[in-house]
Amino acid sequence: MHIPDGFLDLPQAGLLVVATAILLGIAAKRAEGSLERGAGPLVGVMAAGIFAAQMLNWPLPGGTSAHFVGGALVAILLGPHLGALAMASVVTIQAIVFGDGGVLALGANVFNMAIVDVYVGYVVYRLLADRNRAVAVFAAGWLGITAAALAAAVQLGLSSAFAYDVGTVVTIMGVGHLLLGLIEGAITLLVYRAVASSRPDVLEWGLDRGVGA
Numbered sequence: 719m720h721i722p723d724g725f726l727d728l729p730q731a732g733l734l735v736v737a738t739a740i741l742l743g744i745a746a747k748r749a750e751g752s753l754e755r756g757a758g759p760l761v762g763v764m765a766a767g768i769f770a771a772q773m774l775n776w777p778l779p780g781g782t783s784a785h786f787v788g789g790a791l792v793a794i795l796l797g798p799h800l801g802a803l804a805m806a807s808v809v810t811i812q813a814i815v816f817g818d819g820g821v822l823a824l825g826a827n828v829f830n831m832a833i834v835d836v837y838v839g840y841v842v843y844r845l846l847a848d849r850n851r852a853v854a855v856f857a858a859g860w861l862g863i864t865a866a867a868l869a870a871a872v873q874l875g876l877s878s879a880f881a882y883d884v885g886t887v888v889t890i891m892g893v894g895h896l897l898l899g900l901i902e903g904a905i906t907l908l909v910y911r912a913v914a915s916s917r918p919d920v921l922e923w924g925l926d927r928g929v930g931a
Contacts, residue, residue: 719787719827719830719831719866719867719870719891719895720809720812720813720818720819720820720823720827721819721820721823721826721827721830721870721873721874722819722820722823723820723821723822723823724820724879725820725823725874725877725879725880726822726823726826726873726874726877726879726880727877727878727879728822730826730873730876730877731822731823731825731826732825733825734825734826734829734873735824735825736825737825737829738806738825738826738828738829738832738833739825741802741829741833742802742803742806742828742832742833745798745799745800745802745803746799746803748799749797749799749800749803752796752797752799752800753800757796757800760795760796760920761796761800761803761804764791764792764795764796764801764804765792765804765805765807765808767788768787768788768791768792768804768805768808769808769811769812771786771788772786772787772788772808772812772818773818786863786898786901786902786905787805787831787835787862787863787866787902788805788902788906789801789805789831789832789834789835789836789839789862789863789866790835790836790838790839790840790842790843790855790858790859790861790862790863790902790906791839791859791905791906791909791910792804792805792836793836793837793839793840793843793858793862794839794840794843794855794858794906794910795910795913795920795921797840798836798837798840801836801840802832802833802836802837803832805828805831805832805835805836806828806832808832809824809827809828809831809832810824810828813827826870826873827870829869830866830867830869830870830873831866834862834865834866834869835862835863835865835866836862838861838862838865838866839858839859839861839862839863839865840858840862842854842857842858842861842862843855843857843858846858852907852911855903855906855907855910856903856904856906856907857903858903858906859899859902859903859904859905859906859907860896860899860900860902860903861899862899862902863895863898863899863902864892864895864896864899866895867891867892867894867895868888868891868892868895870891871884871887871888871890871891871892872884872887872888874887875887875888
């Protein structure tokens with residue numbers, strides 16, 4: 719899902735940098751209380767785990783790729799604001815150190831994986847959690863990554879620098895990530911259950927720290 723440099727028009731990439739910076743600033747402000755209560759080490763551990771998982775990539779037609787993201791998982795375990803900051807750090811390090819995703823496209827990649835995936839996944843989770851916690855966690859992972867892929871597809875399709883139109887890219891990435899999202903949903907649920915079993919205290923960080931908190 720990482721967009722390389724040269725796939726987005728420069729004005730488009732710049733606009734996404736500004737939008738992402740504003741949204742992460744808001745997330746950082748709302749996460750201050752959690753950080754003051756000692757959530758920093760947990761954020762680091764979660765970021766490291768997500769970093770390792772995101773190194774697995776599968777190519778898709780049209781120059782795009784699919785991989786596990788984990789945005790919904792960090793949102794559920796940390797709350798959406800800390801989750802967004804953790805994901806942003808992962809995507810940034812991958813781009814700057816490992817060249818996974820372009821530096822000029824960093825705003826777009828952080829927007830898709832640290833904003834769209836995290837907050838969509840969290841909203842889905844909160845909407846369903848009271849009815850069935852397992853279904854909520856699975857659906858959060860599935861729909862979070864699908865939403866992030868669709869956001870990337872629209873960005874690519876609208877760019878004159880990219881070879882395919884919006885309909886083509888949305889179809890390829892949407893279908894691909896709907897299928898991959900089933901795997902992501904399953905892994906999200908497995909990890910959640912493992913954490914709930916071994917470290918139930920960790921789950922407290924994600925409780926009552928909603929989008930508006």
